Amino acid sequence: MNIRNVGWSALFSSAVLLTGCGGSGSNESNSTSYLTYYNLSANTAVTKLYHEDTLRASVAYQGKSTRQSVEAGTKNVQLRVDESDDVTTTLYDEDLNLAQDKRNYLISVGDLDGDNGDAPLLFTYNIINSNDLDDDKFEFNLMHLALKSAATLTVDVIDKDSGELVDTLTAEYGKSVTKQLDTDRYYFTVEDSSENLLYTSSGITFGSSQFYFALVDTQLNGEDKLTMVFLPDSTSSVTEYKDPDLKSYFRVYNSAEAFDGNTLTLEGGALENQKVEYPNIKADDLADSSFELEQGSYSLSLEGSNIVKALYSFASGVDRTVVFYRDDEGNLDDVSFTNTSRPDTTNHQITFVNLLNNQGDDEVDLYFVAPNANFATTAYRLTQRELGNVARMAVPSNTYDIYVAVDDGDGAPKVVAQQLGVKFSSDESAGDKTGDWVLIAEPAQDTDTPDQGGVSTIRLFEM
8 A cells, every 4th residue: 555645746756858848839820939937936825827918827836837828029917816706916017028939937936925025037048949959968947046045056967877077057046047968867966155065956867858947945844945846848747856865754644533542653664674653643633743754665554454564655855744544445545745834824725635435436525615605606616526535725815614515416516514604814813724724524433334424524724
């Protein structure tokens, strides 16, 4: 049994050959430019990209849009955030020169807050067609977006196999450095002006193409870290290359009350024929801190359960929550999700975990309904979530009635669990729910045989 992990970034294997960004498609107009938005503003859980007043993409924090084909020329671009069901605030509004056959990256770093925040950055690149690049060369583009790091960083490019220093780049904050290198397998190190080592990447194999990378700030278990990410041009994914020397972190949510207070045991991995025990794993409770361990594969056992010496992999630089729950036959199963860290703002990321094994084969829906909305009109919903599924959405500060529902057979929602009048805001002193939250839907009582149609409940925990 392996943990099914849900996160926003995927870690490429060092053996994977990266394919980069080719030229514009042959069907595109010759008056086309290309625009990608990358959201590094922690104060916005989801930011909406508008081009000439048309919504182009909704981009979660630390995510990016796909490449948008837009008409070349000076065009109006806006970044907006939902403040309520019917109020959207424009946080960036500029006429940008999007030149023909150029690749443009609009990136918000720091606080996205109009004139009171940090101005987004715009990077523009020439597009190199594949026949204009030597077969044994690739173009490496590196943007320095790490606001919390030194303004000037030294980046060494090192041959992964020989350890030979191939090149040294100087990265200035808010700027991009471009270099053509021989196709090969490399790793990267980053130092500040005092030669303090800040980051080391895993090995990356490059084919002949254009590649867009960035140095960015991230957090791991509450600590600021520097990391490097790959920005594939044609997809919305962001690939983070974790420093392989970082620790791994995890916490546990145990939905099975029958195993309340039992001990979790890890063996193998970096333990050198030893084992480590985590006693008193409570049921229906989510710890506010994580356990630390060396990255690697471990056999894991939960005392008294059917999870006995199951193989789990814990990657370096990852902080996640492991959730134990009963499947549709009453056996213990698991899923996990990546923990996130953002400051308290007027928007809130909700991580929804469906553990309802008492609804037969029905998929469940989650609704956040503000006072001026209803099931049909609310924009804040997650639908058709299967048992063991994890999904995320962002909601603006407001008071919500929260419902988990299934289809009643006639296409209408049938509520199986609810919490009413839940207030989210950025005012902790008022007793409101601030920041990001985990919402778990599960049976109200734990049974080793699912009680079909039984009572369900919603539990809310601070991320």
